[in-house]
Amino acid sequence: KMMEQQNAEIREKMSKIKYKIAVISGKGGVGKSTVTVNLAATLNMMGKSVGVLDGDIHGPNIPQMLGVSEIQPLADENGIYPVLSPQGIRTMSIGYFLPDVNTPIIWRGPKASGAVRQFLSDVNWGDLDFLLIDTPPGSGDIQLTTLQSIPDIDGIIIVTTPEEVSVLDARKSVSTANTLEIPIIGLIENMGGFVCPECDKVIDVFGKGGGEKAAKELDVYFLGRIPLDVKARVASDRGIPMVTLDCKASEEFKKVVGQVLE
Numbered sequence: 001k002m003m004e005q006q007n008a009e010i011r012e013k014m015s016k017i018k019y020k021i022a023v024i025s026g027k028g029g030v031g032k033s034t035v036t037v038n039l040a041a042t043l044n045m046m047g048k049s050v051g052v053l054d055g056d057i058h059g060p061n062i063p064q065m066l067g068v069s070e071i072q073p074l075a076d077e078n079g080i081y082p083v084l085s086p087q088g089i090r091t092m093s094i095g096y097f098l099p100d101v102n103t104p105i106i107w108r109g110p111k112a113s114g115a116v117r118q119f120l121s122d123v124n125w126g127d128l129d130f131l132l133i134d135t136p137p138g139s140g141d142i143q144l145t146t147l148q149s150i151p152d153i154d155g156i157i158i159v160t161t162p163e164e165v166s167v168l169d170a171r172k173s174v175s176t177a178n179t180l181e182i183p184i185i186g187l188i189e190n191m192g193g194f195v196c197p198e199c200d201k202v203i204d205v206f207g208k209g210g211g212e213k214a215a216k217e218l219d220v221y222f223l224g225r226i227p228l229d230v231k232a233r234v235a236s237d238r239g240i241p242m243v244t245l246d247c248k249a250s251e252e253f254k255k256v257v258g259q260v261l262e
C-alpha cells in the first residue's frame, strides 16, 4: 500500500520532467560526477531547466561540485525543495542531510535505493527539461537498484577514461543498460588527453582514439572527448563547473551537449 502510494507520487513528480538521463561508469574516479555536473551546467547555459540527482549515496559530491555543500534543503508539508546552485541548477543529494562530509554511510542496496526513491517521491523538482542522475559507480547491486528505482529513464550516458582497461569497465555499463532495457545515448571519453597549462595544447598521454575505438567495439555512439584540464579541476573543487570558464574542456562539453540535444 505504502509502496503504491510512493509510486504514484513518483509518477506525479516525474511527469513534470521532460527527459531523465542517467550518467554511469564501470568504476569510480573516471570523472562521472564531474561530467554530470558539467553536462548540467552546459544545458543550463543553453537555457534549459536542469536538475541533478546525486544517486551516489556513499560518496555524495554533487553539492560540493556545485558550490552548495553548506546549504540545507527547505522542507514543508508539501515535501522537500531542491537546493538551487548559483547557476540555477536544482540539486538533491544525501550529502545535504549529513552532519559533515566525513560522515560515512554504510547503507546497503535496498536502503540506498530507498533514499533515491524518496528523492523522487518527496522532492519538489517542479517542471524540468532535464533531470540528470549521477549513478553510483561500479556494476554492482547499488547501481542496479538505483537505476531500477527511477521509472522511465530516457537514456544512459556512459563515462570512461581512455586506457585500454577501461573499455572492460565500459562494457559492464553497456550490459547494465541492456539488462534494464534503457537506451544508451552514447559514450564520453573523459580525461582523454591533458591540456598543457603552458601552451594550452592537448597532449595525448594515453594516445588518441581510445574512446572512439571503445565506442565502436561496444557498438555505442561516441559523444566526445573531454581533456584533463588542471584549471578546470581547481575550479571544480571550489564548486565552479569548468564549463563556465573559458577552457578546452568547456568547448568539448558544448559539442557533446549539442549532440545529445540532436
Ligand code: ADP
Pocket (backbone or CB within 6 Å): 025, 027, 028, 029, 030, 031, 032, 033, 034, 035, 061, 137, 190, 191, 226, 227, 228, 229, 230, 232, 233, 236, 237, 249
Ligand atoms: P567519479 O565521479 O567518476 O568518481 P569525479 O567526477 O569525482 O569522479 O572526478 C575525480 C577527480 O578528477 C575530481 O577531483 C575531479 O575534479 C577530477 N576530474 C574529473 N574530470 C576531470 C577533467 N576533465 N579535468 C580535470 N579534472 C577532472
